[in-house]
Amino acid sequence: MEPLNGRTALVTGASAGIGEACALMLSQAGARVVLTGRRRDRLEAVAAKLRTPSHVVELDVRSRSEVEAALSALPAPFSEVDILVNNAGLGLGLEPAHTASLDDWDTMIDTNCKGLVYVTRTLLPGMVQRNRGHVVNLGSVAAIYPYPGGNVYGATKAFVRQFSQNLKADLVGTRVRVTDVEPGMVQTDFSLVRFRGDAARANKVYEGMEPLTATDIADIVLFCVTRPAHVNLNVVEVMPADQGFGPFNVKRR
Template identity: 75%
Template structure:
């Protein structure tokens, strides 16, 4: 494995789940960390156990002005971000499209799409100028496989996939890489957030099967980030052994 010594990684949604696991894994490989999230106590607790220096950014990625100001305020030793892990994302509710909340849809779009765009736009020029860097977008198998109630969430992850692919097209020939990591079922706070705090329903989501863990995804992100500079991992689709592809939805009358 190539070391990340001397590299700086910025991870959004670092206060829990996949983001926290990615921060730990990248730190263990030698990278300095910029930890982005909205829960200061959790970020402080994470920073205290990292193997490399870290800097905390309290930030809501949905705010363009806040993202721009936060990136501009990075201390010199953290300002040259080499690895951007766009992990902050969510789903809200499982309602069918005609019953869904438009407010929920907007929140999902603002987080999953605009947040990624804002961070990428702020950090990509520096990567291109230095001719080294890696953008890792945390997508989902929902980008490819639709399911009832997935509606806006699946659409945002399809956007993320196509955005990643088009970034790669623009960056061809440079040493700035782009990867879309698409997990299936991962047992984190994701489902609890989606179900708006209904812990009983959230626990049943993983009942009777072994889901992926946040550390499994972090291991994949680290592997992608530590390939030789001429190697770009475009897309990684990963599911637990207990999950597979759904059948077509058929309504029988």
């Protein structure tokens, strides 16, 4: 396990769920942490729990100008980011493609794809110049296994998988690593956001089974970034024991 003392980690979507858990675990391992998200009050609450120095950046990853301005102006000693955890993302709605909201599709594409690209492209040159760094992208098993209503959400996560692998191809010869972590069912605010605050519907998603937790995923992220410098975990796919691969969707007549 490589120590993280003296390293700087930046976590997007750090105000709750997997992002918060990653920030806490990386801090426990010794890293300074930059917390980014849209809810400053929540970010500051997370920062108060950290064991190491932290810096809060209120930021909407969908805005290229915000991303470039904020991340290019990080103060010392947070300016040299060693670990980027691209966690900001969401799913919206579960309607079939022919009735789904185009606004929801735009939001998912802007956040899950373009936001991730903006943050990565802003921080990656510094990693390459310093010849060290690790980009961890939070994908999903939806990138591989389709399900009814997953349409654009699954497509955005397929983008994350392919972008991650192409980044790795571009970075061969450097000590900058890239990992795509693809969770299955994790009980966070994900379903609450997807169903627009309908707690009963969100809770039903996890009814009668034991889902993964945000801490489970943060533990995997920590494992990936603390491997020896010559070791790169390309893709980590993880599901709860209670989740599996569904049958083909067949309409019987």
